[in-house]
Amino acid sequence: MDILVCMKQVPDTETKIVINPEGTGIVTDGIKYVMNPYDEFAVEEALKIKEKMGGTVTIVSMGPQRATEAIRTALAMGADKGVHLCDDAFEGADSYSTAKALAAAIKPLSYDIILGGKQAVDHDNAQVYAALAELLDISHVSIVTQLDVAEDGKSAVAQREVEGGAREVIEVSLPAFIACQKGLNEPRYASLPGIMKAKKKPIDVIDLAKSGLSADEVGEKGAKLKIRKFFLPPEREAGKILEGEPEELATQLVKLLREEAKAI
Amino acid sequence: MTSETTDFLLIDEMLSDEERMVRDTVRGFVDEKVIPTIADDFEQAEAPMHLVREMGEMGIIGATLPQEYGCPGSSYVVYGLIQQELERGDSGIRSFNSVQSSLVMYPICEYGSEEQKRHWLPGLARGEKIGCFGLTEADHGSDPGGMKTRAVKDGASYVLNGSKMWITNGNVADVAVVWAKLDGEVRGFLVEKGTPGFTANLIKHKMSLRASVTSELVFEDCRIPAENLLPKSGGLRSPLGCLDKARYGIAWGATGSAMACYEASVRYAKERTQFDKPIGSFQLVQRKLALMLTEITAAQLLNLRVGRLKDEGKGRHQHTSMAKMNATSKALEIARMARDLHGANGISLEYPIIRHMNNLESVHTYEGTYDIHLLILGHEITGIPAFR
Numbered sequence: 001m002d003i004l005v006c007m008k009q010v011p012d013t014e015t016k017i018v019i020n021p022e023g024t025g026i027v028t029d030g031i032k033y034v035m036n037p038y039d040e041f042a043v044e045e046a047l048k049i050k051e052k053m054g055g056t057v058t059i060v061s062m063g064p065q066r067a068t069e070a071i072r073t074a075l076a077m078g079a080d081k082g083v084h085l086c087d088d089a090f091e092g093a094d095s096y097s098t099a100k101a102l103a104a105a106i107k108p109l110s111y112d113i114i115l116g117g118k119q120a121v122d123h124d125n126a127q128v129y130a131a132l133a134e135l136l137d138i139s140h141v142s143i144v145t146q147l148d149v150a151e152d153g154k155s156a157v158a159q160r161e162v163e164g165g166a167r168e169v170i171e172v173s174l175p176a177f178i179a180c181q182k183g184l185n186e187p188r189y190a191s192l193p194g195i196m197k198a199k200k201k202p203i204d205v206i207d208l209a210k211s212g213l214s215a216d217e218v219g220e221k222g223a224k225l226k227i228r229k230f231f232l233p234p235e236r237e238a239g240k241i242l243e244g245e246p247e248e249l250a251t252q253l254v255k256l257l258r259e260e261a262k263a264i
Numbered sequence: 265m266t267s268e269t270t271d272f273l274l275i276d277e278m279l280s281d282e283e284r285m286v287r288d289t290v291r292g293f294v295d296e297k298v299i300p301t302i303a304d305d306f307e308q309a310e311a312p313m314h315l316v317r318e319m320g321e322m323g324i325i326g327a328t329l330p331q332e333y334g335c336p337g338s339s340y341v342v343y344g345l346i347q348q349e350l351e352r353g354d355s356g357i358r359s360f361n362s363v364q365s366s367l368v369m370y371p372i373c374e375y376g377s378e379e380q381k382r383h384w385l386p387g388l389a390r391g392e393k394i395g396c397f398g399l400t401e402a403d404h405g406s407d408p409g410g411m412k413t414r415a416v417k418d419g420a421s422y423v424l425n426g427s428k429m430w431i432t433n434g435n436v437a438d439v440a441v442v443w444a445k446l447d448g449e450v451r452g453f454l455v456e457k458g459t460p461g462f463t464a465n466l467i468k469h470k471m472s473l474r475a476s477v478t479s480e481l482v483f484e485d486c487r488i489p490a491e492n493l494l495p496k497s498g499g500l501r502s503p504l505g506c507l508d509k510a511r512y513g514i515a516w517g518a519t520g521s522a523m524a525c526y527e528a529s530v531r532y533a534k535e536r537t538q539f540d541k542p543i544g545s546f547q548l549v550q551r552k553l554a555l556m557l558t559e560i561t562a563a564q565l566l567n568l569r570v571g572r573l574k575d576e577g578k579g580r581h582q583h584t585s586m587a588k589m590n591a592t593s594k595a596l597e598i599a600r601m602a603r604d605l606h607g608a609n610g611i612s613l614e615y616p617i618i619r620h621m622n623n624l625e626s627v628h629t630y631e632g633t634y635d636i637h638l639l640i641l642g643h644e645i646t647g648i649p650a651f652r
């Protein structure tokens with residue numbers, strides 16, 4: 001099996017997000033970046049499929065220079081090689097122009113299945129994989145919590161989460177894009193020998209020229225949507241503590257709920 | 265700029281990508297697998313043995329030993345970073361790792377026969393087998409050369425008599441590396457679990473390293489095959505050679521403990537208010553935090569330098585003594601300051617402080633007490649040994 005994993009490097013989920021003064025993005029100084037947590041499930045599942053059926057696992061990632069660290073982490077977990085879409089022209093992409101670039105990198109590759117996280121925890125769009133599958137003209141199954149690839153590698157059965165905790169079971173012919181959800185597996189830690197081997201594994205860097213796309217198809221220029229502004233929710237104001245006898249308190253509370261909070 | 269980070273001098277920049285990745289991976293493991301349950305383990309005096317296999321799968325047991333025996337063959341700096349991160353969780357889990365790596369696998373690798381290495385090292389590296397190291401006796405701690413445990417050759421066997429005290433992993437070990445005198449010379453022997461005449465007794469009532477197994481080993485006419493002698497061991501130099509490796513890791517480990525105490529203290533100082541202000545706004549509290557960060561930074565630099573010297577083949581055991589002595593004593597001071605800064609919460613297992621503080625009392629003592637390392641340095645400086 002030729003297994004691809006689409007992976008994105010994102011700010012650590014514990015990062016305290018600060019918006020830049022212009023409101024156009026976040027302050028990136030001092031941010032620790034990690035592999036998108038949902039992509040960890042995808043890497044783990046890819047490694048499990050490889051362990052069962054043989055083959056290679058290739059990590060495909062679009063991102064600035066620093067994204068190599070996340071690719072190396074996946075290689076240290078056991079993936080075989082990386083493809084890194086890295087060019088200033090790819091910056092500022094939306095889901096569509098990201099999918100466009102990923103599709104360009106993936107088209108020349110041979111693949112039986114593509115895995116990825118159900119969403120990246122930075123912008124939380126959850127749209128790249130659907131657009132990518134469309135551009136590659138393959139099926140996609142989203143929010144997958146269990147995956148069984150048929151022995152012949154031609155199809156797979158995936159369970160996905162639907163409302164109310166119910167499960168939907170879908171059989172899909174391969175190649176297909178599988179968007180992974182928490183619960184699918186427990187991602188392994190990179191091992192020390194894995195980390196030592198990772199630095200010798202190949203990462204193919206693809207810039208704009210190599211992608212075969214033009215500058216206005218990718219990044220900010222190729223984006224279908226433009227982000228006008230970022231802002232944080234207003235800080236919560238301190239609560240009010242009412243004092244007095246229970247009866248007075250109830251009257252005061254109702255008054256406040258009606259007049260100030262307009263809740264009743 | 266209020267920072268909880270302990271990397272004040274950008275020491276990360278002195279590490280390679282690979283070293284940082286190992287550090288971050290072990291840190292993730294400790295955050296997810298050790299810290300959430302370790303206070304309970306400590307309270308119940310249970311060692312988290314289920315984590316041994318996981319450490320084995322991560323390839324972080326016997327990190328510096330050669331690949332041909334199923335080990336990673338990594339550097340001393342990487343080994344140090346692993347110990348630092350493990351002890352950021354708890355000294356108990358780090359003790360497990362140092363004993364298995366440096367006091368069991370290292371002597372088998374260094375003083376063992378080819379068959380012994382092939383037989384033991386891969387399983388120990390995977391965490392499928394557990395080992396312990398018996399040097400200290402009840403009456404011979406700082407002066408192990410005075411040991412009473414004896415081995416006598418009898419046909420195709422050795423017969424061991426004597427006992428060992430304060431032995432980490434004793435009750436859970438599949439194999440004990442036991443140091444005993446054979447015709448007056450200290451030699452190493454491998455004693456397998458279940459060998460008639462060999463018993464391990466759990467040491468109870470410890471107020472320190474409660475999440476680690478500590479035992480007494482007793483040998484009563486314990487007969488082992490002659491091939492269980494570590495053939496290349498000879499003299500006190502052999503066990504001391506192992507201790508040098510383990511102590512080096514302890515220096516990093518103690519610094520990890522100190523980092524945990526410091527990070528908890530910074531958080532506490534900002535959150536805790538007294539006199540209508542965060543206690544972090546009081547000069548006396550700031551003084552504590554400033555001293556903590558300075559000593560942590562100094563220890564990190566000292567440890568890293570000693571590690572690099574080891575990797576370059578220039579390391580000397582006196583370097584290790586300086587690092588061990590410095591890191592364990594400063595870590596203990598930092599833990600005590602953190603304890604104070606946490607007020608009454610500082611004595612509760614709800615916070616990590618008292619656990620680290622109590623653990624560090626052992627770490628300060630074992631593998632050569634603080635004073636013994638001072639004397640080793642004193643000897644180095646003056647040329648005059650002051651031990652006896």
Ligand SMILES: Cc1cc2nc3c(=O)[nH]c(=O)nc-3n(C[C@H](O)[C@H](O)[C@H](O)COP(=O)(O)OP(=O)(O)OC[C@H]3O[C@@H](n4cnc5c(N)ncnc54)[C@H](O)[C@@H]3O)c2cc1C
Nearest residue numbers: 397398399400405406430431432626630631632633635651
């Ligand atoms: C939790 C724990 C785990 C341990 N695990 C192991 C293990 O796995 N394997 C093992 O072999 N041992 C182990 N030990 C034993 C440890 O190495 C010894 O406790 C240590 O070497 C000190 O020996 P002692 O306790 O006999 O103290 P002593 O040697 O009796 O020392 C008592 C005090 O006297 C001081 N002192 C001694 N001699 C001198 C001198 N010449 N000049 C000045 N001061 C001196 C010491 O510094 C110390 O303050 C462990 C200990 C603990 C607490």
Ligand SMILES: Cc1cc2nc3c(=O)[nH]c(=O)nc-3n(C[C@H](O)[C@H](O)[C@H](O)COP(=O)(O)OP(=O)(O)OC[C@H]3O[C@@H](n4cnc5c(N)ncnc54)[C@H](O)[C@@H]3O)c2cc1C
Nearest residue numbers: 536537538539543546547548549604605606607608609611
């Ligand atoms: C086992 C135990 C039994 C106890 N029994 C009782 C009891 O029977 N009755 C009772 O009333 N209380 C009792 N206490 C509470 C004890 O008196 C308090 O813990 C103590 O007064 C410290 O208060 P705190 O824990 O809130 O720490 P905090 O006041 O929050 O202090 C935290 C840290 O901040 C420092 N700090 C605080 N203010 C300042 C400042 N202005 N300038 C510089 N530094 C400052 C402190 O020195 C300390 O290092 C008990 C505590 C313990 C641990």
